Amino acid sequence: MFRAVKPGSGAGSAPGGGQVEDSERTAVFRAVKPPAPAAPAGGEPADSERTAVFRAIKPGTANPGTAQQGNANPGTAQQGTAHPGTARQGNGAAQAGPPRGVGAERASTFVPLRSDDVPARPTPAAPPAPGAPRTASTPAQGQAPGRTGVPAGPRTPVTYESPERTTQQPLPPKPPLDMLADLTNNPPPPPSAARTAIRRFKIYAPILVLLAVILAVVQLVRPLPTPTLKVTANTSYTFKGDAPNLPWPKEGQAYMAAAGLGTVGSFGEQKPVAIGSVAKAMTAYVILKDFPMKKGEEGEMIPVDRTAVEDGKKETEGESTVNNLKEGGKISQKDALSAIMIPSANNVARLLARWDGGQEAFVKKMNDTAKELGMTNTTYTDPSGLDATTVSTAEDQVKLGLKIVEMPELIAITMKPSWTDPSGKKWRNYNDLVPLYGSLGIKTGSTTKAGGNLLFAAEKKVGKTNQLIVGAVLGQHGVPILGTAIAASKDILLATQKMLKAAPVVKKGDVVGYVDDGLGTHVPVVATDDVEAVGWPTLTISTKLADGAGKLPQTARAGSEIGVLTVGEGASQVKVPVALQSDLIAPGIGKKLTRVG
Secondary structure: OOOOOOOOOOOOEOOOOOEOOOOOOOOEOOOOOOOOOOOOOOOOOOOOOOOOEEEEEOOOOOOOOOOOOOOOOOOOOOOOOOOOOOOOOOOOOOOOOOOOOOOOOOEEEEEOOOOOOOOOOOOOOOOOOOOOOOOOOOOOOOOOOOOOOOOOOOOOOOOOOOOOOOOOOOOOOOOHHHHHHHHHOOOOOOOOHHHHHHHHHHHHHHHHHHHHHHHHHHHHHOOOOOOEEEEOOOOEEEOOOOOOOOOOOOOOEEEEEEOOOEEEEEEOOOOOEEOHHHHHHHHHHHHHHHOOOOOOOOOOEEEOOHHHHHHHHHHHHOOOOOOOOOOOOEEEHHHHHHHHHOOOOHHHHHHHHHHOOOHHHHHHHHHHHHHHOOOOOOEOOOOOOOOOOOEEOHHHHHHHHHHHOOOHHHHHHHOOOEEEOOOOOEEEOOOOOOOOOOEEEEEEEEEOOOEEEEEEEEEEEEOOEEEEEEEEEEEEOOOOHHHHHHHHHHHHHHHHHHHOEEEEEEOOOOEEEEEEOOOOOEEEEEEOOOEEEEEOOOOEEEEEEEEOOOOOOOOEOOOOEEEEEEEOOHHHOEEEEEEEOOOEOOOOHHHHHHOOO
């Protein structure tokens, strides 16, 4: 037990018998223990523990804790008491404090009440029996233990102060889950780089595995890329020799080209000039674009109006017409096209324009089509070409002619030397080149303003290719004007046919490309036949490899035809099938899983 003892009023006496002025309280902390057993005679009492007293001493006062006779305050010893830690009168335990004086300083004194080197407390000895002789070690009645020869007062019974007991309230029971957590949760080990890495691996590894599984499933089930054909053969071929020199006319302008090959040559300044009835070539082209028909078919039936009948009578004014049309009757699309392309009937050309949306709207279609074909120097003002304001160039008319030769239903009409109308009347073709020299006709045109003009086409068998050529001669004013234009066209046509020749570009079995499955597999493809290109010296032609009619398969056996090799362009291009050199196998699981994109 530790307790603070406040000095009483008689705790100390000033020197000279006066009362000690107590202005400071003394704090005494002491441990009360059972009284020690009697020490041997003549020795000090065996007290194993001492009391530590911390006290502040005010200058000029007696030391607190000094023993005074009659002082009953705790912490002091009275005569005849046996409390340990107290001083008896005359034993030197109490000392007078320093004398009080003016200006004296206070002093704090630390008095240790127990030394650390005190031996363990001995076991108390039993008191002697009554009447037993006293020994030197046995204190007499009323004598303090350890003090021989010193009378002692009546013995004070020793009391043992037991430590204060603390009543601890039991904790409420924990919930079952908390108890289970206490039993099962082990404290985590101290953190380290290795444990952190292992913990992260345990957290993220299942997530990564799940993502990998999902990715694998997606890779396996998503559609495969569509195979494509890639060309490895030369994409162009140039014919050897000197550049051609064609027999051009003496006046006007001319232009010559080969279908799918390009321009052979040109003559004169390509400036817009009146073209006369050559304009009907655009009229026929627009009608067939709006109302397509196949070769051998009659096409739409067109009603004949009063205007067409009245315009047919203008032949007396120098116009080319078909004068046997009847109002209320009908004429087939094929016969109407024959009427404008062979006898060059102006009245039928205007009838077609009215039937196809009206003349003004139809002329707009003609000009729009010219722009689509790149005929930048052409202007149409009427469907027949009678107006001198309908102008074009030889180059622009060749561009149109190259599109017309791709219309077999129209070429089947223009290549005829004559046409018989529904009434049985026969009309001659003014193009005298038909049916000679492989001529395919197209359209003549002549007026006093325009002179003689001809848009012509022809074909020639060169090797395995039926090569088409197209030319135009404009502005010929020789006599006769149309005959002059036809003669000039003949010279150009024959010279062009003569210079055409074939050259081997690809041989049968040559690898011309490969099938790319989109996942890194390339299967070579080969030409199934010899490929001969048609051209003339200095001409360069292109080579292309294209898919067949449908999409390329994922799997196919060797020898399967899966594409076409094309040499040249347009109607005279050469096409040869290509086949697989080896089996085409669908991609495996490994490629499906590792594909990107």
